[in-house]
Amino acid sequence: xxxxxxxxxxxxxxxxxxxxxxxxxxxxxxxxxxxxxxxxxxxxxxxxxxxxxxxxxxxxxxxxxxxxxxxxxxxxxxxxxxxxxxxxxxxxxxxxxxxxxxxxxxxxxxxxxxxxxxxxxxxxxxxxxxxxxxxxxxxxxxxxxxxxxxxxxxxxxxxxxxxxxxxxxxxxxxxxxxxxxxx
Numbered sequence: 773x774x775x776x777x778x779x780x781x782x783x784x785x786x787x788x789x790x791x792x793x794x795x796x797x798x799x800x801x802x803x804x805x806x807x808x809x810x811x812x813x814x815x816x817x818x819x820x821x822x823x824x825x826x827x828x829x830x831x832x833x834x835x836x837x838x839x840x841x842x843x844x845x846x847x848x849x850x851x852x853x854x855x856x857x858x859x860x861x862x863x864x865x866x867x868x869x870x871x872x873x874x875x876x877x878x879x880x881x882x883x884x885x886x887x888x889x890x891x892x893x894x895x896x897x898x899x900x901x902x903x904x905x906x907x908x909x910x911x912x913x914x915x916x917x918x919x920x921x922x923x924x925x926x927x928x929x930x931x932x933x934x935x936x937x938x939x940x941x942x943x944x945x946x947x948x949x950x951x952x953x954x955x
Contacts, residue, residue: 778806779806780806781806782803782804782805782806782811782813783803783804784801784802784803785801785802785803785804785810786801786802787799787800787801787802788800788801788802790814795818795819795853796816796817796818797816797817798814798815798816798817799814799815799817800812800813800814800815801813801814801815813891814891815891815892815893816891816892816893816894817892817893818853818892818893818894818895819853819854819855819856820853820854820860820894820895820896820897821851821852821853821854821863821894821895821896821897822851822852822854822860822863822864822867822896822897822898822899823848823849823850823851823896823897823898823899823940823941823944824849824850824851824864824867824868824879824898824899824900824901825849825882825898825899825900825901825944825947825948826849826850826868826872826874826876826901826904827900827901827902827904827924827948828903828904828906828921830923830924830925831921831922831923831924832921832922832924832927832945832948833850833872833874833904833919833920833921833922834847834848834849834850834919834920834921834922834941835847835848835849835850835871835872835917835918835919835920836848836917836918836919836920837915837916837917837918838916842937844937846937846938846941847920847935847936847937847938847941848936848938848940848941849938849940849941849944850867850868850871850872850874851867851871851896851940852866852867852870852871854897860881860897860899861879861881863897864879864897864899864901865879868901868904869909869910870909870910870912870915871909871915871917871919872906872909872919873906873907873908873909873910873919874901874904874905874906875904875905875906875907876901876902876903876904876905877903878901878902878903879899879900879901880899880900880902881897881898881899882898882899882900882947883897883898883943883947884896884897884898885898885943887939887940888939896940896943898940898943898944898947900947924948924949924952924954925954927945927948927949927954928949928954928955931945931946931949
């Protein structure tokens with residue numbers, strides 16, 4: 773039996789450009805609600821991003837970097853935005869190399885998930901790279917980060933201490949903990 777979701781759908785009546793940027797666009801939408809009334813939505817449009825779980829034996833690799841939006845230094849899995857006309861499978865290899873100097877012939881796509889669907893369409897493509905080999909990272913001119921290697925046995929404790937505050941990183945850490953029998 774298929775259940776219809778029609779009673780939940782909002783229909784877009786108009787879009788107004790608020791901001792067109794390099795990374796995001798912001799639009800104000802006028803929508804018709806399921807009850808026929810009108811409402812407004814502000815939506816952030818993003819081209820999407822990749823994130824990668826980089827595992828080398830018994831350790832997982834992270835990057836530590838300052839994020840201006842939170843005004844904090846965060847510990848995150850390597851990640852990056854998808855460029856126009858670029859497939860996520862290409863982006864993940866590029867970001868693995870750029871951010872941590874990693875390469876792998878064993879890269880598998882795990883999940884796709886929205887970061888904050890209440891106001892944004894940003895979709896993260898999460899991959900796992902096994903048997904990662906390393907050389908020098910190739911950071912872009914505007915990237916400043918440290919590479920952090922964390923033993924898998926420490927992930928759960930660090931997560932509970934609040935060291936991972938980024939959503940994609942929490943999804944990645946949970947995946948690693950579950951798939952390695954730590955949860």
